[in-house]
Amino acid sequence: MAEPRVGHIHFLNILPLTWSFAHGGNRGLHLVPGVPAELNRELLAGRLDVSGISSIIYAQGDESLVILPDICVRTDKAVTSILLVTKKPLEEIRDDRIILTAKSATSHCLLKIILKEGYDASPNYYVRHIVPQNPVPDDAAGSLFIGDDALWLYHHRREDLHYYDLGAEWHKLTGLGMVYSLWTANRTFARESPEKLQLVYERLVRGMAEGVANKYATIESVREEKDFTFQQLEEYLQVIHWDLKDEHLEGLELFYRKAHELNLINHVPKLCFADVKRI
Numbered sequence: 001m002a003e004p005r006v007g008h009i010h011f012l013n014i015l016p017l018t019w020s021f022a023h024g025g026n027r028g029l030h031l032v033p034g035v036p037a038e039l040n041r042e043l044l045a046g047r048l049d050v051s052g053i054s055s056i057i058y059a060q061g062d063e064s065l066v067i068l069p070d071i072c073v074r075t076d077k078a079v080t081s082i083l084l085v086t087k088k089p090l091e092e093i094r095d096d097r098i099i100l101t102a103k104s105a106t107s108h109c110l111l112k113i114i115l116k117e118g119y120d121a122s123p124n125y126y127v128r129h130i131v132p133q134n135p136v137p138d139d140a141a142g143s144l145f146i147g148d149d150a151l152w153l154y155h156h157r158r159e160d161l162h163y164y165d166l167g168a169e170w171h172k173l174t175g176l177g178m179v180y181s182l183w184t185a186n187r188t189f190a191r192e193s194p195e196k197l198q199l200v201y202e203r204l205v206r207g208m209a210e211g212v213a214n215k216y217a218t219i220e221s222v223r224e225e226k227d228f229t230f231q232q233l234e235e236y237l238q239v240i241h242w243d244l245k246d247e248h249l250e251g252l253e254l255f256y257r258k259a260h261e262l263n264l265i266n267h268v269p270k271l272c273f274a275d276v277k278r279i
C-alpha cells in the first residue's frame with residue numbers, strides 16, 4: 001500500500017510534531033517538508049494527499065479540501081513569529097510599498113485586513129523573497145515575515161525600525177484568537193482512502209501530544225542548528241497552541257468573512273471536517 005504523501009511545514013511553530021516524526025512517529029507516512037507557500041501549491045495540485053497549509057488556502061480550495069479535526073497552529077493573542085517590520089509607524093503608512101514574504105499566504109491576507117480596518121491604509125503590496133538580515137529593503141517602507149525568520153527578528157530588534165505582531169494586532173481588532181495553519185486532506189483522497197486518512201490523523205494528533213510531553217528534548221534537539229536560546233524557544237512553545245476546539249473556529253470564520261469583504265477570497269467557505277474516528 002503506497003504511503004500517504006503528507007506535507008510538513010518545516011517551522012519551529014510545530015517543533016513538537018517535527019520531533020515526534022524524527023523519533024519514529026512518521027511510520028507509514030511519506031513526509032514532504034516545505035514552507036507553507038510550496039505545500040499550499042502542492043496540496044491544491046494533488047501532489048500531496050494531506051498537508052499542513054496556510055488557513056486561507058482552505059477557502060481558496062473551492063471545496064476540494066477537508067479539514068482534519070483537533071489540530072492546527074493558532075494563538076490567542078500575540079504570535080511572535082508573524083511580524084510586520086516598518087521604517088515608520090503604521091499610522092503614517094499610506095500608499096507606501098510593503099514587501100510580503102514569498103513563504104506565506106495567510107499572513108498576507110491578515111496584514112491586508114489589519115491595515116485596512118485598523119489603520120485605514122491600503123499600501124502597495126509586493127510578494128518577494130526577503131531575508132531577516134536585511135529586514136526592510138531600500139525600496140520599501142516595510143516587510144512582512146513569518147516563521148523562524150520572524151521569530152529571529154522578534155529577538156533581534158533594531159532601534160530605528162517598528163515591529164508589529166500580527167497575532168496581537170488581530171486580537172486588538174477583533175478580540176479573538178487566530179488560526180494560521182490547518183491540516184487538510186484532498187477530498188478525493190479522504191473519500192477513497194479512509195484508512196490512510198485515519199493513520200495520518202492519528203500520527204499528527206498523537207505526534208504533537210508526544211512532542212508536547214517531551215518539551216525539554218524537543219527544544220534541545222534544535223539548539224545546535226537554530227539561533228535561539230532555550231528560554232526563547234520555551235517561551236515560543238507557550239505562545240503557540242495546537243489544539244483546535246469549536247471556540248477557536250470563531251476567529252477563523254471571522255478571518256474568512258473579512259477576507260471575503262476585501263475580495264481576497266471568492267466565497268466564505270463552510271468548515272467541512274474529515275470523517276475520522278477522533279482520538
Ligand SMILES: C=C(O[C@@H]1C=C(C(=O)O)C=C[C@H]1O)C(=O)O
Binds near residue numbers: 009073104148
Ligand atoms: C504562526 C505562524 O503561522 C504560519 C503562517 C502561515 C502563513 O502565513 O501562510 C502558514 C502556516 C503557519 O505555520 C508562523 O509563521 O510562525
